[in-house]
Amino acid sequence: MAEKDFYKSILRRAGGENMGGFKNRILFYPEHLFKVYPTLVENPQDTEDLATGEGAFEPVDEDTEPMAIYATDKTVGMKAENQGELDGQSFKISGEFFHPGTATEVAGVARKLNNTPGFLVLESPEGEQFMVGQKGLPAYVKPSFDGGTQRTDRRGFAFTFEADSYTPLIKLKVKIDMDQYFNPVTEP
Numbered sequence: 170m171a172e173k174d175f176y177k178s179i180l181r182r183a184g185g186e187n188m189g190g191f192k193n194r195i196l197f198y199p200e201h202l203f204k205v206y207p208t209l210v211e212n213p214q215d216t217e218d219l220a221t222g223e224g225a226f227e228p229v230d231e232d233t234e235p236m237a238i239y240a241t242d243k244t245v246g247m248k249a250e251n252q253g254e255l256d257g258q259s260f261k262i263s264g265e266f267f268h269p270g271t272a273t274e275v276a277g278v279a280r281k282l283n284n285t286p287g288f289l290v291l292e293s294p295e296g297e298q299f300m301v302g303q304k305g306l307p308a309y310v311k312p313s314f315d316g317g318t319q320r321t322d323r324r325g326f327a328f329t330f331e332a333d334s335y336t337p338l339i340k341l342k343v344k345i346d347m348d349q350y351f352n353p354v355t356e357p
Contacts, residue, residue, distance in 0.1 A: 175213075175215075175216050175219070177216055186294075186295050188293075188294045188295070190243060190245065190246065190293075190294065191245040191246070191247065191291045191292060191293055191294070192245070192291075192292045192293070192294065192347075193239060193240045193241065193242045193243075193244070193245060193266075194237065194238070194239065194240070194292065194347055194350075194351050195237075195238040195240055195245065195266060195289060195290065195291055196235040196236065196237060196238070196289070196290040196345065196347070196350065197235060197236040197238060197282065197287055197288070197289055197290075197310065198226050198235045198236075198287050198288040198289075198290070199236070199285050199286075199287040200285075200286045200287045200288065200302075200307050201229075201285075201286075202228055202229055202230070202233050203226050203227060203228050203229065203233070203288075204227055204228070204229050205224065205225070205226065205227035206224070206225075206226050206227070206288055206300075206304070207222035207223060207224045207225065207226070207300055207339070207341055207342070207343065208222060208223065208224055208303065208304050209221070209222060209223075209303060209335070209336065209339065210222075210223050219336060220336045220337070220338055220339060220340060221339070221340055221341075221342050222300050222303070222339040222340065222341050222342060223342045223343070224342075224343065225343045225345075226288075226345075234350065235290075235350065236278070236282075237350035237351055238266070238268065238328075239268060239351075240266035240267055240268060241266075241267045241268070241269050241323075241325070244265070244266050244267035245264070245265075245266040245291060246264050246265055246266075247262065247263070247264035247291055247299065247301065247338075248262070248263060248264065249261065249262045249263075249334070249337035249338060250263070252333075259333055259334065259335060260333070260334045260335070260336060260337045261331060261332075261333055261334075262301050262308075262331065262332045262333075262334050262337070262338070263329065263330065263331040263332075264291070264301065264329070264330050264331075265327060265328060265329045265330070266327075266328050267323070267325055267326070267327050267328070268325055268326045268328065269323065269324070269325040270324070270325050270326075271314075271316070271324060271325070275325075275326055276314070276326075278312075279312035279313075279314070279326055279328075280312075282310045282312055282328070283310070283311070283312055284309075285309075285310070286302070286307035286308070286309060287302060287307055287308060287310075288300055288301065288302040288303075288307060288308060289301040289302065289308050289310070289330055290341070290345060292347060296344075297340055298340070298341040298344055298345060298347075299338050299339060299340055299341065300339045300341055301330060301332050301339075302332045303332070303334060303335075303339060306332055306333050306334060307332065308330050308331065308332035309330065309331060309332070310328050310329070310330045311328070311329045311330070311331075312326055312327070312328050313326070313327050313328075313329075314326050314327075315327060
């Protein structure tokens with residue numbers, strides 16, 4: 170495909186879905202526990218390939234699963250801002266989510282996530298899945314706790330994340346079955 174074909178017009182599609190925000194379920198893949206993870210398409214054939222992650226996560230140990238994180242509804246967000254000098258620009262992907270409560274287990278998880286590079290997977294209301302972090306440029310999660318001051322305040326753990334990237338978002342080509350981690354079917 171000729172390079173000029175990558176500079177196509179982008180037009181608005183009438184009737185297209187465009188609800189903001191993300192679902193309240195997040196997966197975190199610690200980089201050191203996964204030997205293979207989705208990567209940007211190496212030889213892009215069309216414009217979409219420039220922001221598509223192909224492949225799947227493959228753990229070092231076959232029993233390893235990603236960390237499933239419940240987030241309070243309407244607290245999961247992500248954005249990508251342009252950064253860098255005029256001829257050396259890239260994107261800084263950042264976002265946040267909130268987990269309610271004061272469970273000691275969550276405090277322990279916050280401690281483990283702190284300073285652990287990895288990959289986050291977020292899911293849009295339409296079911297599209299986006300990966301934050303990429304080969305050589307993992308995501309970092311920064312947990313914090315707020316106990317509130319008023320009886321009506323929310324209390325719990327706020328998690329912010331960031332990663333540098335060549336692209337403002339990476340849409341996964343191979344979808345992950347989120348229900349496997351959040352709504353597992355159990356056998357009697």
